[in-house]
Amino acid sequence: MSGQPFPMRVSKARVVAVALVAIGSCTAGAGSYAVQATQQRAIVIAEFRDASPMLVGNDVKLHGVTVGSVAGMTEENGIAKVALDLGPEALPLHTDARATVRPVSLLGERYMDLDTGTTSAPLLQNGGVLPVSQTGQNTDLDEVLNVFDDRTGQSLAAFVAVLGEGVQGNGANLDAAVKALTPAMTQTDQFVKVLQGQNATLSSLVDNLEPVAQSLAQDNGRTMDSLVGSTTSLLNTTSTNVQALDATLQELPSSLAATRKTLGNLADTADDTTPLLRSIRPTTDNLKDISDELVHFSHSADPALDKLVPVLNKGTELLEAARKPSEDLRAAGPDMAATSKGLRPIVEQLDGNIDNVLNFIRYWALTTNGRDGLSHYFRAHLNVEPTAVTGNIPGGPGNANLGGRDPAPDSGQPVNNGPNLPTGLLAPDDSGNGSATGLNEKQESGALGFMLGGNN
Structure with a gap:
């Protein structure tokens, strides 16, 4: 400053x-010292900006114990180089060792105070150099005075x-x-x-405090007075609310416990989330390509979206037109339900007899699709046996009851339906015209010719 x-x-x-302090510095540092000695000596060069008033032969001490002496002194480029002859008691030395010139007494005699450094640092070899940054001098009393x-x-x-x-x-x-x-x-x-x-840190602290001190000293201390007044007001408010502050402090441990539990759950969630994030990592790496594809797709879809509006309008019109039929279908729904319920047995019968139904349709189509030079003709296949023709001639042998009626119960005639022929084909007529077949002569001739294939 x-x-x-x-x-x-x-x-x-x-x-x-x-x-x-001047008197105590002569005896400072007295205490126990664990010697890690070897069987050899070492020469170490300590560099000083000013090594006066050190002399060749001055002691080198470690924790107040003499462990060597100053073997020689030279000067090179304004740097004093002091050769320290160290005994085994001073070893091992480390690269962060320090050497400081200290007074023996108030009479001006000096000695070299040695610090071997930290054990975590590398070892300093024989002939090693302690730079100026690792050497120094005590401030003498006369300099203070x-x-x-x-x-x-x-x-x-x-x-x-x-x-x-x-x-x-x-x-x-x-x-x-x-x-x-x-x-x-x-x-x-x-x-x-x-x-x-920590000299550098302290110097930085002083440099940083200087603008603050100058700012506080401005305006004849009014800024400082305002700061003191604000601090006083804060302290008064704190003292007024001390009970609330005590209650808050009492609840703080439980809040911290809940926070710790929440952080623990958060850590578990993070552990569970890590594999998921790792698994989606390939997808996230491709997000740029995917976004580019989506942009391209959106650009391609723009024309279709532009043409979609008329389609939607037309669809709206169709929905409006379909509303009336849908309402009619809804009104006819109960009747359709009853009709479908009534058709269900027929459908079930058709489903169980579907082969016969299809055969009937197929055979009927084959029967009626024939055509000659005049018109379509009906094709049929009949199995005719002699008894089927002669046995049904009135008065002939083996006449069958083709009328589908049994004789009267009191007539005494046996019931005979003929040889496996269906009843009711030529049912006798009760009109009293005397025809056994129930047909007139022309009808009987036509029927017989049809059965024999003589008529079309």
């Missing part, structure tokens, strides 16, 4: 905190003098306090490392 420099007002509590103006520096000097007088004779108590603060300092060191790794 850019802005004009301004004098810093440092409270006594802040100066005490700075002093305690240089940011104070003269007045603040004089006040800090006076405070340090008073602090020295207060500490005089209380070394044991101060040592106990430092030992009690060691775990907190260790955690603070870890917290600082986390913040150091």
Whole structure:
């Protein structure tokens, strides 16, 4: 963030905190360390933008334990290259290892603090390089003091003098306090490392907060006052409806349980739907071709649809014309039902005797379809036996009762119907003209000639 420099007002509590941090940094990081040592040493090159005031021979420490030393220092293209001679206690190193220059005391002596990296990262081989992005320096106390103006520096000097007088004779108590603060300092060191790794995120956060702060500072804070007023109103409304909010929160677990059950059912439905969707996948792939075919079909069907309107109009006219016959048929429906019911026995008889009916029609057609030079003639086939002719002559032997009547019961004459001839063919006439056949002479002559084939 850019802005004009301004004098810093440092409270006594802040100066005490700075002093305690400076003292505690000498003992921070003390703790247990599980050594994964090998039987060989390693040389690692650590690159720094500024490695001063490191010297050849300074210690290299891991969690406060000396595990090597600075073997040499060179400079190349403005980058300081520090060779670290590491013992087996510092191994194995990983490619995300870090090296930081830290003060041993307030007198200015330095040591190299080593972090071996995470076990999930690849191993760093002998002669490997730790780039500038993985090295750094602690901020010295004098650099912190240089940011104070003269007045603040004089006040800090006076405070340090008073602090020295207060500490005089209380070394044991101060040592106990430092030992009690060691775990907190260790955690603070870890917290600082986390913040150091999140510098980019914090910078982005500050950059994003700057426009917000500027917007809130506009109009002499009226925007901020409006925001505070809205927040106050919201809090007042929330406090007024706290009972309803409590009831809502009490019902929330059951609602969440129902939601979880619904989501479970939805997951089952999705599992069941997946095979169906997979099965229709080929059809969906062909939807474009199908839609193109439908468009082509619709274009082809347009002429037919245009001509369909007259057809529909004509059909409407036919339906209107058929309404009267249909009404008449509906009115005649009961009579037709009775007629069909009466015809049903005849139809059943015809259906059971259909062969004879068809033969009758066929034989009648054969009988009447003959034609000669004059006209059509009737063709018939008769089986004639002597007894059929002579036996029926009146007074002749074997005369049969062709009249279809039996003798009177008191006449004493036997009943004789002749040799298998149908009765009633030449029934005697009761008119009293004396003819045995019931026919006159001309009729009898014609009938006899017809039977013998003499007449047409």
